[in-house]
Amino acid sequence: METFSSIECFVRSAEVGSFAEAARRLSLTPAAVGKSVAKLEVRLGVRLFQRSTRSLTLTEAGQLFLDQVSGSLTTIQNAVANLSSVEGLPAGTLKVSMGAAFGCLHIVPMLGEFLRRYPAINPDWHFDNRQVDLIAQGFDAAIGGGFELPQGVIARKLSPAHRILVASTDYLQANPEIIEPDDLSHHDGILIRSPQTGRVRSWQLTGRNPQNCQPLMLKARMTMSDSEAACRTAAQGLGIALVSMPFAVGYLEAGTLQRVLPDWFVDDGNISIYYAEHKLLPGKTRAFVDFLIEQFAERGLARRFSAI
Template identity: 60%
Template sequence: METLNSIECFVRTAEAGSFSEAARRLGLTSAAVGKNVAKLEAQVGVRLFHRSTRRLALTEAGQQFLGEVRGGLGAIQSAVANLASIDGEPSGTLRVSMGTTFGLAYIVPLLQEFLQRYPRITPDWHFDNRPVDLIAENFDAAIGGGIDIPQGVVARELGPAHRVLLASPDYLARYGPFDVPADLEGCDGILVRSPQTGRVRPWTLRNRDGEQAPIALRQRMTMSDPEAVCRIAEMGMGVALAGMPHALPFLESGRLMRVLPGWHVDTGMLALYFPAQRLLPAKTRAFVDFIVARFREQDFGRRFSAVSV
């Protein structure tokens, strides 16, 4: 098992390009990762990395070794995890990434029931509004909307990833009505910037008839979190564009209303995704099946749809 830990430290360091980043992904100290890699080099009698004060690079032997062990590492770790669950009870640390507001609103409330059912699983949940690389960052699963699913990853759909325009009842009374997208021209826009680029994407609206139109809002302000844009819109400061999971509590309480309710932005699907493995760890399978079942029970697929609301 010690050798397996050393191999994992080597693989994650090669992927991350540094001991410190590998340590962050593994939940270890940088010194511990470096020590494990040094142990592995001592065991095989070959230097795997060229080290300098500024950079870390694989040696030729390191590149060859990485190609040989990288594919099998996940399978071995899954087998070990399932061996620990041989009595039928999933166990182990479960690393999951999800958006901050989404996770707090929809996943955290399920935690108590999940742990009552699977007490030997230890959640290690990361709340971050960005897509993650499951393999490189060593996550068991992640939840996100409008994400291009890479090769080697499987996705289970939780609902549509629709975005809608929102405003407070007071704002609509003062500046409405808005009947077509062009009516929004000059209105103050409260928009979310991309966590990857830091910019606001030029989203396109569409309606049930398949017609498309640009969003004609004046970019008055940008925020990094969808909860923030909803709260600012609630204050009557403009028209916000937000995903349906974030908009839903505001719409159901009447604090916000749909602007141009016949129009929405379609970015694909909201999904729970995880590495494609023949032997999926029991802890991951338990989490995936539990979340999918709870979302179906609460009818989130329909409630997250901009077309059915």
């Protein structure tokens, strides 16, 4: 058991490149983690890390050992977690990352039903619009769209990630008619700034015939980093907003906003749930993934989030 703990200290330190950060995640002291790794090095007879006051890097032997043990360590930990479930039900802390507004609008309303089914699971939900490193940051899952798929991470599609143009009735009545995408160049735009890069992306509008594509020529009157904020701004009659469908549906159904050029939209891939690929997935993670896919189907969210 002591060797297993030392291996866990080694793997976590290698993942984050720091004894201090590994200690924080393992609820230990940095000194305890350092001593545990040192004992492992003595037992193995090799040096696993090159240490300096500012960095912690793997040696060639350390990288080889990490490649051999990290997957097995996760499998053993998941097996232990599954066996320690409460009365056969999945149990434990479920750490999930999701966008703030999207999570509050569409995922939090599912929480009550999820906990009724799985009362031994403790949600630890993080609301952040930035992509997280699932493995290095210890997340069980993440929900979002447009993420790069790192090695060892699986994505299960929940719905399309479409963006549409919306405006208030007052704005549309007070400004020139919009019949074709080229007409947008004469209108004030409320554009979305990427939270990752801080820049406004160049978008391609797609027609209902996927072969019809035109660049979005909307004049930037203002920029926002959040689709919910852009919807609220457009509802004040301040311009035309390009927003994600999950944020627009409530405003469209209430009549507060209406679609502009309803035969055109931006295809931004899919909204998915992401989780690390394991031979033995923890029961709590499997339960959440299956539950979310079921709820998206039952609530018709894939259909509601489609611009087509």
